Amino acid sequence: xxxxxxxxxxxxxxxxxxxxxxxxxxxxxxxxxxxxxxxxxxxxxxxxxxxxxxxxxxxxxxxxxxxxxxxxxxxxxxxxxxxxxxxxxxxxxxxxxxxxxxxxxxxxxxxxxxxxxxxxxxxxxxxxxxxxxxxxxxxxxxxxxxxxxxxxxxxxxxxxxxxxxxxxxxxxxxxxxxxxxxxxxxxxxxxxxxxxxxxxxxxxxxxxxxxxxxxxxxxxxxxxxxxxxxxxxxxxxxxxxxxxxxxxxxxxxxxxxxxxxxxxxxxxxxxxxxxxxxxxxxxxxxxxxxxxxxxxxxxxxxxxxxxxxxxxxxxxxxxxxxxxxxxxxxxxxxxxxxxxxxxxxxxxxxxxxxxxxxxxxxxxxxxxxxxxxxxxxxxxxxxxxxxxxxxxxxxxxxxxxxxxxxxxxxxxxxxx
Amino acid sequence: xxxxxxxxxxxxxxxxxxxxxxxxxxxxxxxxxxxxxxxxxxxxxxxxxxxxxxxxxxxxxxxxxxxxxxxxxxxxxxxxxxxxxxxxxxxxxxxxxxxxxxx
Numbered sequence: 001x002x003x004x005x006x007x008x009x010x011x012x013x014x015x016x017x018x019x020x021x022x023x024x025x026x027x028x029x030x031x032x033x034x035x036x037x038x039x040x041x042x043x044x045x046x047x048x049x050x051x052x053x054x055x056x057x058x059x060x061x062x063x064x065x066x067x068x069x070x071x072x073x074x075x076x077x078x079x080x081x082x083x084x085x086x087x088x089x090x091x092x093x094x095x096x097x098x099x100x101x102x103x104x105x106x107x108x109x110x111x112x113x114x115x116x117x118x119x120x121x122x123x124x125x126x127x128x129x130x131x132x133x134x135x136x137x138x139x140x141x142x143x144x145x146x147x148x149x150x151x152x153x154x155x156x157x158x159x160x161x162x163x164x165x166x167x168x169x170x171x172x173x174x175x176x177x178x179x180x181x182x183x184x185x186x187x188x189x190x191x192x193x194x195x196x197x198x199x200x201x202x203x204x205x206x207x208x209x210x211x212x213x214x215x216x217x218x219x220x221x222x223x224x225x226x227x228x229x230x231x232x233x234x235x236x237x238x239x240x241x242x243x244x245x246x247x248x249x250x251x252x253x254x255x256x257x258x259x260x261x262x263x264x265x266x267x268x269x270x271x272x273x274x275x276x277x278x279x280x281x282x283x284x285x286x287x288x289x290x291x292x293x294x295x296x297x298x299x300x301x302x303x304x305x306x307x308x309x310x311x312x313x314x315x316x317x318x319x320x321x322x323x324x325x326x327x328x329x330x331x332x333x334x335x336x337x338x339x340x341x342x343x344x345x346x347x348x349x350x351x352x353x354x355x356x357x358x359x360x361x362x363x364x365x366x367x368x369x370x371x372x373x374x375x376x377x378x379x380x381x382x383x384x385x386x387x388x389x390x391x392x393x394x395x396x397x398x399x400x401x402x403x404x405x406x407x408x409x410x411x412x413x414x415x416x
Numbered sequence: 417x418x419x420x421x422x423x424x425x426x427x428x429x430x431x432x433x434x435x436x437x438x439x440x441x442x443x444x445x446x447x448x449x450x451x452x453x454x455x456x457x458x459x460x461x462x463x464x465x466x467x468x469x470x471x472x473x474x475x476x477x478x479x480x481x482x483x484x485x486x487x488x489x490x491x492x493x494x495x496x497x498x499x500x501x502x503x504x505x506x507x508x509x510x511x512x513x514x515x516x517x518x519x
Contacts, residue, residue, distance in 0.1 A: 043460045
């Protein structure tokens with residue numbers, strides 16, 4: 001509206017002012033005028049709206065009539081044109097404090113991204129360090145290979161994870177992922193990364209017992225690195241641009257591999273059109289995670305549990321991941337259920353919602369993925385959230401040598 | 417023993433500079449002018465504009481009020497595709513705009 005020459009003032013809930021200002025600046029409008037109001041989000045109580053707007057009426061009028069300052073007429077850049085590549089020198093704790101105070105961390109200790117550590121991380125890819133993989137929203141920060149490597153070092157990742165991180169950045173930058181909505185939404189959607197293909201074994205990515213719990217370096221640091229990349233490259237910072245109302249612990253890391261060896265069905269990436277020999281990463285954006293206990297392990301009990309778990313959802317919760325144990329998958333397969341038949345079953349049993357504010361448990365268009373994983377036990381997990389996509393992972397020429405170098409980085413638990 | 421010093425690289429990515437735009441000159445008074453009220457498709461936005469319309473009419477009885485309620489999305493979606501022509505025509509038809517997202 002300002003671009004068309006019409007003086008405009010935007011009414012923004014006071015909790016979203018930083019978000020609004022970052023959004024305006026990243027689009028070249030750093031001096032847009034906002035009025036911070038206190039109308040509760042999504043408010044349906046007219047008396048509350050009335051009181052909140054009455055409190056800012058003078059500001060609204062002033063926003064449309066007060067003469068412009070020189071900076072509003074000709075805004076100046078807020079960030080340095082050529083930021084320093086080396087930003088600090090100090091001890092381990094000093095580096096951590098420096099990064100934390102700059103807002104570049106995630107609250108956990110970070111590995112210092114020295115030239116040496118970043119150089120080692122870069123051995124994980126054939127791509128040149130200045131190669132631009134993508135520009136990440138909302139700030140359109142440049143996700144160069146080096147910038148990915150710096151954040152990967154900080155997360156404690158191994159160089160062998162670089163091909164996955166590059167593919168993961170490509171996935172987020174793909175408009176089809178709709179990451180622009182999921183990453184900053186009040187709905188607190190978190191990226192859920194599933195790795196498929198032979199690379200799972202190369203990197204010892206857990207697909208079994210406790211795959212989504214802490215304790216495996218690949219599962220933990222791939223997601224953590226992506227969280228740092230989203231924050232430090234894309235510029236989506238909690239409470240500033242990432243406006244997740246309650247937040248989501250999965251934003252630390254939610255990564256697993258599919259147990260392709262024990263699955264009776266084709267792997268996830270093959271379902272998405274890739275070859276079995278390909279490596280791939282699939283991302284979706286759930287904001288809820290339900291662990292269901294089936295009343296039996298026969299096919300009828302398993303299917304009934306899934307169907308009963310598909311409750312109608314609020315906006316956005318249309319993509320469903322069904323996490324099935326290998327034993328349950330085998331039971332269903334032995335009864336003639338293909339993976340596609342199970343997807344169709346899920347869609348058929350998605351209950352329609354009541355009223356316009358609720359949607360079906362799936363959108364009925366195949367937004368369902370079946371992932372075989374998990375350890376001993378008898379549980380089923382459903383995750384629900386934002387639409388996802390699959391990207392092929394490209395490996396460097398010296399992959400086998402690289403894998404051999406880091407293959408032994410696995411925990412060994414002593415018995416007691 | 418002296419602690420090892422680490423010289424560290426910045427994790428904060430560069431971004432290409434983009435042209436910065438100044439905002440439009442304001443008008444000295446809203447009296448007698450055409451005031452536009454934009455509401456996004458979020459449920460609270462049109463409610464807010466209904467209340468704001470009442471308040472503007474009380475404060476500026478000689479002014480004309482014009483509403484635009486987005487059928488879907490926020491402001492940017494109105495500038496492309498099927499909404500573009502109608503939205504641009506509306507923006508140009510008013511002297512000032514107060515916009516509500518609903519958050």
